[in-house]
Amino acid sequence: MPTPERCGAPDTTCRQTEEDFRTIHHELGHDFYSRAYAGQPPILRDSANDGFHEAIGDTIALSVTPEYLVKAGLITTAPEASGDIGLLLQSALERLAFLPFGLVVDAWRWQVFSGSVTPASYNTAWWQLREQYQGVRPARARGEELFDPGAVPANTPYARYFLSSVLQFQFHRALGKTAGCTQPLHRCSIYGNAAAGQRLRAALEMGASRPWPDALDALTGQRQMDATAMADYYAPLKAWLDEQNRGRPIGWQP
Numbered sequence: 001m002p003t004p005e006r007c008g009a010p011d012t013t014c015r016q017t018e019e020d021f022r023t024i025h026h027e028l029g030h031d032f033y034s035r036a037y038a039g040q041p042p043i044l045r046d047s048a049n050d051g052f053h054e055a056i057g058d059t060i061a062l063s064v065t066p067e068y069l070v071k072a073g074l075i076t077t078a079p080e081a082s083g084d085i086g087l088l089l090q091s092a093l094e095r096l097a098f099l100p101f102g103l104v105v106d107a108w109r110w111q112v113f114s115g116s117v118t119p120a121s122y123n124t125a126w127w128q129l130r131e132q133y134q135g136v137r138p139a140r141a142r143g144e145e146l147f148d149p150g151a152v153p154a155n156t157p158y159a160r161y162f163l164s165s166v167l168q169f170q171f172h173r174a175l176g177k178t179a180g181c182t183q184p185l186h187r188c189s190i191y192g193n194a195a196a197g198q199r200l201r202a203a204l205e206m207g208a209s210r211p212w213p214d215a216l217d218a219l220t221g222q223r224q225m226d227a228t229a230m231a232d233y234y235a236p237l238k239a240w241l242d243e244q245n246r247g248r249p250i251g252w253q254p
């Protein structure tokens with residue numbers, strides 16, 4: 001049987017995945033942000049900081065809860081709450097595990113740009129950071145004849161995705177509160193809630209016309225980035241993992 005290909009490829013079976021669904025939310029977040037600040041003077045038509053631009057669509061995707069999928073007619077019944085750990089684990093492998101990687105990419109770039117790492121040790125420096133922050137080692141020696149950081153696409157700064165990972169949970173927590181959600185954070189959906197929508201829109205419409213803490217304040221009531229929202233979101237998973245890992249050594253020796 002032929003492997004199903006991505007939609008759009010001619011003469012193939014089209015298979016849309018959950019990842020595609022999330023990616024659509026991410027990219028549309030960019031579009032809706034751009035539309036919201038279109039009334040600003042041209043030079044201020046941008047996000048409050050670049051983490052904001054990456055965070056908007058992902059924030060909306062955090063409202064794609066099982067109950068939302070039922071409302072949207074994509075599934076018939078929401079799974080039991082006992083299934084939440086699987087969902088949270090999948091989400092954490094995507095979002096939490098990204099944090100050290102996002103940091104490694106730009107930490108390496110900054111070392112290169114500052115000249116503290118020279119071409120003679122580009123690959124060594126990459127793997128040192130991978131071990132330091134991610135606890136990852138290559139399966140076999142990776143010498144300087146190789147260029148592993150080149151596997152990171154294009155020349156995109158990754159600090160924007162790192163910041164977005166923190167911001168999107170902060171946005172989600174604040175908007176969920178505005179929407180009156182009293183459930184655990186991972187079960188909150190702002191779908192259809194006008195108050196949350198207005199709060200989001202007010203922040204987006206500011207574009208780059210104010211310092212970013214002002215936009216953050218408008219959206220969350222906080223002026224500083226705050227990763228406790230991420231910890232709140234994954235709290236049930238943390239409790240489960242603590243139980244699974246009880247008595248086991250945790251971490252790695254750099």
Ligand SMILES: [Zn+2]
Pocket residue numbers: 026027030053054
């Ligand atoms: Zn993006």
